[in-house]
Amino acid sequence: MDYPLDFRCPISMEVMEDPVTIATGMTYERKNIEKWFFAYKKKTCPATMQSVESFGITPNHTLKRLIITWQSKGGPGTPSSESRKSTERHDEIVSLLEALESSPFKVTSLKKLRSMIETDDEAKADFVQSGGIGIVVQIASQVLEDGSDFSIFRACEEALGVLHQLSLSTEAKTLETLSKPEAVKCVTAMLQRGSAEARSHAIIILRNMAQSETHWTFILQDHGIDLFKSLLELVSDEICTRASSYALEVLVEMLSASKKSRVRAIEAGAVCVLVELLPESNRSKSEKILMLLKLLCECAEGRLAMVDHGMGIAAVTKKMLNVSNAATKLSVKILWLIGSFHPSERVLEEMLIYGSVKKLLALLHIDGRSSTKEKVIKMFKMHCNSWQRCPCFPNEMKDYLGMVNSA
Numbered sequence: 185m186d187y188p189l190d191f192r193c194p195i196s197m198e199v200m201e202d203p204v205t206i207a208t209g210m211t212y213e214r215k216n217i218e219k220w221f222f223a224y225k226k227k228t229c230p231a232t233m234q235s236v237e238s239f240g241i242t243p244n245h246t247l248k249r250l251i252i253t254w255q256s257k258g259g260p261g262t263p264s265s266e267s268r269k270s271t272e273r274h275d276e277i278v279s280l281l282e283a284l285e286s287s288p289f290k291v292t293s294l295k296k297l298r299s300m301i302e303t304d305d306e307a308k309a310d311f312v313q314s315g316g317i318g319i320v321v322q323i324a325s326q327v328l329e330d331g332s333d334f335s336i337f338r339a340c341e342e343a344l345g346v347l348h349q350l351s352l353s354t355e356a357k358t359l360e361t362l363s364k365p366e367a368v369k370c371v372t373a374m375l376q377r378g379s380a381e382a383r384s385h386a387i388i389i390l391r392n393m394a395q396s397e398t399h400w401t402f403i404l405q406d407h408g409i410d411l412f413k414s415l416l417e418l419v420s421d422e423i424c425t426r427a428s429s430y431a432l433e434v435l436v437e438m439l440s441a442s443k444k445s446r447v448r449a450i451e452a453g454a455v456c457v458l459v460e461l462l463p464e465s466n467r468s469k470s471e472k473i474l475m476l477l478k479l480l481c482e483c484a485e486g487r488l489a490m491v492d493h494g495m496g497i498a499a500v501t502k503k504m505l506n507v508s509n510a511a512t513k514l515s516v517k518i519l520w521l522i523g524s525f526h527p528s529e530r531v532l533e534e535m536l537i538y539g540s541v542k543k544l545l546a547l548l549h550i551d552g553r554s555s556t557k558e559k560v561i562k563m564f565k566m567h568c569n570s571w572q573r574c575p576c577f578p579n580e581m582k583d584y585l586g587m588v589n590s591a
Contacts, residue, residue, distance in 0.1 A: 191251050194231040195220065196292045197283045203248055204241040208234050211244050216289075224335075230288065274310050276300070281319050288335070290323055294342035301349050308350065317361045320346050324370040341382040344374055348385040351392070362393060376414045384427045387418055391430040394437035412452035420457060432472040439479040446483050455480055455489035455496070462499040470507050474500070474514035481521040490518070491526050498538040505543050513556045516547070520559040523567060532570050541571055 193200050193213035202214040208229040212220075220226050221239050229236055277300065283293045297316070301308040311317075324343035326336045350358045361367060375386040418424075418431035435454075438445050458473050458480075465473055477500065480486030490496040497519070504515040519540055522531060535541050547560045 187251075187254070190247070191254065195287070195289045197279060197287075197296070198292075200247070200251065203244040203251070205244045206241055207236055207238045208232055211247060214241065216292075217241060270306070270310075273300070273304075273307055274314070277307065277310050277314055277316070281314060281316055284319055284323060290339040291335070291342050294320070294323070294339065294346055298342070298346045298349065301346070312350070312358060317347070317350070317358055321361055321364075321367045321370070324374075325366050327373055328366070328369055340370060340374060341378055341385075344371065344378070344382055344385040344389065348388040348392075359393070362389065368393075372411050372414070375418075376410060380424070383414075383418065384424060387415075387427050387430045387434065390434045394434050409448055409452045412449045412454060416452060416454060416457045420461060429469065429472070432469065432476070436472060436475055436479075439476060443483055446480055447485055450480060450483075450485045450489055455486060456493060459490070459493050459496050459499050463495075463502055467507050467511070470503050471510050471514070474503060474511055474518065478514050478517050478521075481518050484525070487522055487525050490522055491528070491531055497522070497531070497534045497540060501535075501538045501540040501543060504540070505546065512547075516544070516556050516559050519544070520563055523563050527567060527570070529570075532567055533574055535567075536571055536574055 187199050191199050193203075193216050194210065195212055195216040198213070200211070200213045203211050204214045204217060205211045206217060206229065208231075210229055210231050212230070217230070218241070220230055221236075227236055228234060277297070280293045280297050280300075284290055284297075287293065297311065297320075301311050320343045324340045324347070327340035347362065362371075371386045371389050374382045375390070378386060412435075415431045415435055418427050419435070421428045421431075435449070439449060454476070458477055462470060462473050462477075477486075477490070481490055500515045500518050503511050504519075505512055519535065523535070544560050544563060547557060548564075550557055
């Protein structure tokens with residue numbers, strides 16, 4: 185229902201249930217003005233910004249009766265046409281956006297916007313067409329100017345709560361706005377410093393951007409190592425599994441984009457974090473982690489980090505033949521990269537001790553040719569003699585090495 189503006193609290197822009205008047209003559213919802221004076225310790229009138237000497241409040245019974253009368257004549261439950269509903273929704277969205285630009289109470293309006301577009305696609309489209317994205321991004325950008333102000337920080341968190349509801353795959357305008365440097369800086373800032381909910385919203389936005397072929401170059405230039413540290417922290421989150429999964433997806437997209445991003449991730453400790461998470465991960469998580477380790481091992485720094493980690497080879501070997509075909513292929517690729525570029529005595533001995541060689545031999549039984557089997561054959565041709573000379577090489581396995589020569 186399209187309530188008169190005088191029926192709405194200037195703070196929340198919602199219809200008042202308990203209107204009260206303060207010394208300046210302005211009327212507000214009781215709970216909102218009490219919070220303004222006594223929780224936020226403000227000494228001004230929210231609407232006029234006049235100084236207030238007396239904090240007494242007086243019930244506005246006349247206005248309350250008018251509101252009740254208005255509601256009784258045609259309350260919120262009164263049937264209306266679709267066009268009327270659409271107009272009312274549009275007016276409310278515009279009103280909220282105007283309040284965001286003029287009122288210091290941005291959090292309440294942002295929460296209302298978020299609830300409106302959460303399950304209503306038409307409201308979502310109306311919000312975008314009304315220029316809502318730019319307004320909300322501008323609010324979020326304030327955290328870059330003064331991130332120490334609690335009210336600004338909370339407004340930024342709520343702004344992400346609105347933005348994460350939007351679909352980037354179908355809204356080119358949304359993607360274009362969110363891909364701008366200032367917008368991405370806000371998202372990454374919240375990923376690093378926000379509440380658990382704000383970080384969850386931030387990773388959803390980054391994931392949606394990743395699925396929309398976002399170019400990560402300028403993002404990595406500005407945030408690089410810190411961004412990767414925040415993503416790796418989310419990956420390690422055992423409570424919010426969805427955020428952890430999304431963080432892995434974002435990392436895959438980022439590392440696939442450029443080799444520079446892989447170096448930054450390695451510097452942030454990616455190899456260590458991923459190796460330690462791998463043994464207890466489920467199928468989906470294991471495949472994503474192995475994909476990331478494969479990408480990291482495609483550069484020298486990543487291979488060195490894997491070799492230096494005492495459980496790198498063991499963790500990868502554990503997943504080979506135990507998770508899925510995709511996990512096995514990725515595991516073989518990782519071992520092949522390590523064995524090809526770092527065939528030290530210690531590395532080859534670890535492959536024996538942790539069962540890598542035994543599982544690689546099992547893969548030779550696979551019928552037909554495949555790129556995975558070709559890598560296994562190449563590894564045995566390169567390291568077969570070294571493995572046989574190793575004191576820990578099992579005698580029963582020597583009989584099977586003849587398969588390599590015949591392969």
